Structures are given as C-alpha cells and as structure tokens.
Amino acid sequence: MKRMLSGIKPSGQLTLGNYIGALRNFVKYQDDYELFVFVANLHCITVPQDPAQLKKNLKDCIAIYLACGLDPEKCTLFLQSDVLEHAQLGWIIDCNTYLGELNRQTQFKDKKAKGETNLTAGLYTYPCLMAADILMYDADYVPVGADQKQHVELARDVAERFNNRLGDTFVVPEPVVAEVGAKIMSLSDPTKKMSKSENDDKGCIILLEDIAITRKKIMSAVTDSLAYVRFDPENQPGISNLLTIHSAISGESIDSIVARYEGKGYGEFKKEVAEVVCTEIQKLQDEYKRVIESGIIEKVLEDGANKAQRIARKKLNKVQRKLGLDIFRK
Numbered sequence: 001m002k003r004m005l006s007g008i009k010p011s012g013q014l015t016l017g018n019y020i021g022a023l024r025n026f027v028k029y030q031d032d033y034e035l036f037v038f039v040a041n042l043h044c045i046t047v048p049q050d051p052a053q054l055k056k057n058l059k060d061c062i063a064i065y066l067a068c069g070l071d072p073e074k075c076t077l078f079l080q081s082d083v084l085e086h087a088q089l090g091w092i093i094d095c096n097t098y099l100g101e102l103n104r105q106t107q108f109k110d111k112k113a114k115g116e117t118n119l120t121a122g123l124y125t126y127p128c129l130m131a132a133d134i135l136m137y138d139a140d141y142v143p144v145g146a147d148q149k150q151h152v153e154l155a156r157d158v159a160e161r162f163n164n165r166l167g168d169t170f171v172v173p174e175p176v177v178a179e180v181g182a183k184i185m186s187l188s189d190p191t192k193k194m195s196k197s198e199n200d201d202k203g204c205i206i207l208l209e210d211i212a213i214t215r216k217k218i219m220s221a222v223t224d225s226l227a228y229v230r231f232d233p234e235n236q237p238g239i240s241n242l243l244t245i246h247s248a249i250s251g252e253s254i255d256s257i258v259a260r261y262e263g264k265g266y267g268e269f270k271k272e273v274a275e276v277v278c279t280e281i282q283k284l285q286d287e288y289k290r291v292i293e294s295g296i297i298e299k300v301l302e303d304g305a306n307k308a309q310r311i312a313r314k315k316l317n318k319v320q321r322k323l324g325l326d327i328f329r330k
C-alpha cells in the first residue's frame with residue numbers, strides 16, 4: 001500500500017477551506033493508502049499564539065479530524081510535537097536547503113510584501129520543517145491545497161539532492177491537488193484565499209461557528225452586478241467561488257448547477273449554497289460534540305504518537321548515520 005501524509009496547522013479555528021481543500025479528502029484516502037495525518041502544532045508558532053487559545057485549537061483540530069470520519073484504526077493520527085524527531089530532522093533539512101529556495105516560498109514573501117514586521121526565523125524556514133514532516137515517513141503522496149504545492153516541490157528537491165549525495169535515503173513525494181476546491185476563496189473578497197488567520201470575519205466560514213452565522217455569511221457573500229450564475233473565476237470570482245463550494249460538497253457538477261439557475265437571481269442561488277453548506281457543517285458539528293464527549297482524544301493521540309515515533313526514530317537514525325553524525329550506532 002502506498003503511503004500518504006498530510007497535516008493541518010491550527011493557527012486559528014479551522015475553516016471551510018480546510019474542510020473542502022483537505023479534511024474531506026483525507027477521509028476518502030484512508031481506505032486506499034497507509035495514511036498519516038498530524039496536527040501541525042509546531043507550524044502554528046511561526047507566528048505569535050495565545051497559549052490558551054492554541055491549546056483549544058489543537059484539541060478542536062484533532063476532534064474535527066475524528067468528526068470528519070478519520071478512523072484511528074485505519075490511519076495514524078498524532079500531534080507533531082509528540083514526535084520529537086520532526087524538529088531534529090527539520091534542522092537537518094535546514095542545513096540542506098539553500099537560501100535561494102526559501103526566498104522563493106510565497107508565504108514569507110507575501111507577509112513581507114504586506115509590510116508585516118517582526119517576522120520570525122521560523123516563518124522563513126518552516127518549509128524545511130514541512131519537508132522533514134513529509135520525508136520522515138517516506139510518504140509517496142501528499143494531498144495539499146493549490147497554494148501548498150510549492151512546499152511539496154521543495155521537499156522533492158531536498159530529497160533528490162540528499163539521495164544523490166549520500167545514497168538512497170528518502171522517498172521522493174508527489175503532491176496531490178484536488179480537482180475541485182483546491183483553493184476556496186474569501187466570501188468578502190473572492191480574489192483572496194479563505195484563510196483562518198487573516199482577520200476576515202465576514203469572508204471566512206469557521207467550521208465550529210454558529211450555523212446561523214454561516215448562513216448569514218453566505219447570504220451576504222460578495223458577488224457582482226452581472227446577475228447570472230456562471231462559472232467565470234476571472235469576471236465573476238464571487239459566484240464562481242460559491243459554485244465551487246456547492247459542487248465540492250454536494251458532488252453535483254458545476255455545469256449542472258449552472259444549468260438549474262439559468263434565468264434565476266443570486267438570492268435563490270445563495271440560499272441553496274447556504275443550505276448545502278449548513279447541512280454539511282451541522283452534521284460535522286454534531287459529530288464533533290460526540291467526539292469531545294467521548295473522551296477518546298488522549299488515547300488516539302498516544303497511540304498515534306507511538307506508531308509515528310517508531311517510524312520516525314528509524315528514519316532519523318538512518319539520516320544521521322548517512323551524515324556521519326553518530327559515533328557508535330551502525
């Protein structure tokens with residue numbers, strides 16, 4: 001069975017973008033791949049976090065994994081910092097990545113371009129930690145949203161370089177980008193990605209928020225004055241985003257939704273999108289509540305960390321041997 005790995009960074013509360021672009025797909029993959037899904041808590045602290053809020057976000061993240069249907073019997077679920085090897089391999093990857101490669105990574109570039117100050121070294125080098133997360137487990141495939149593809153490409157380059165220099169060590173991973181929903185846009189500015197840490201209250205649907213708020217956000221989503229439902233991301237980014245959201249959740253093709261709305265107004269269309277989204281999120285929230293009440297999270301994380309750590313330890317030993325870091329271990 002091929003191996004697949006992915007993670008989410010709960011630097012805020014998880015969004016509909018995380019759900020459509022990542023979570024839902026993980027659940028499908030668990031039957032066909034040996035799947036590892038982690039809570040990327042070390043990545044969260046690349047920007048300042050309130051400790052109490054972070055703790056809650058981490059617990060919610062793992063509860064949402066379980067609520068979406070990730071089954072600890074079928075996949076390995078763990079908290080990144082429980083497997084200490086991630087940080088150590090991350091450092092090794094840091095030392096095998098060129099500044100030019102990091103300078104091309106868009107997240108740091110974007111934040112810098114926006115004039116944000118006090119950017120941390122961690123934010124600059126986190127793609128190396130992400131490469132370590134991936135290469136540690138010999139992942140064949142890494143499902144990602146469109147904007148994260150670049151990071152998997154960095155992991156590939158580092159793996160190939162290391163393998164060429166020191167012999168076969170890492171599996172070279174492939175990114176997997178979903179056909180529909182790889183980039184869900186903000187409802188208030190559909191030219192921007194829906195992001196959890198953008199302070200975009202109206203544009204971002206939080207998975208655990210009150211359903212009435214979700215409905216209101218969709219009903220007030222920014223559209224255009226053209227007044228026909230059509231998939232045209234360039235000229236009608238708002239309507240196209242709503243079509244993508246609908247189609248990703250309902251499974252109905254965009255063409256078929258468009259055909260049903262021929263000659264009808266945006267109000268009716270938005271109502272249907274809201275219904276599709278709210279029904280799905282309500283199911284998720286009911287399951288989330290059940291997971292929290294069941295008290296299983298601690299045991300799931302303990303088992304997951306034990307399993308992940310066995311693999312990580314072995315890989316790190318191999319890497320350190322290749323680099324000449326160990327004196328007595330053969």
Ligand code: AQP
Binds near residue numbers: 016040
């Ligand atoms: N809007 C989105 N559309 C599609 N996929 C998305 N993902 C996130 N937002 C969208 C996908 O979810 C997975 C986990 O992402 P992440 O939360 O770890 O990191 P991110 O992409 O940086 O998410 P945010 O919300 O934009 O975080 P901040 O604001 O903290 O930088 C990934 O596969 C991601 O593509």
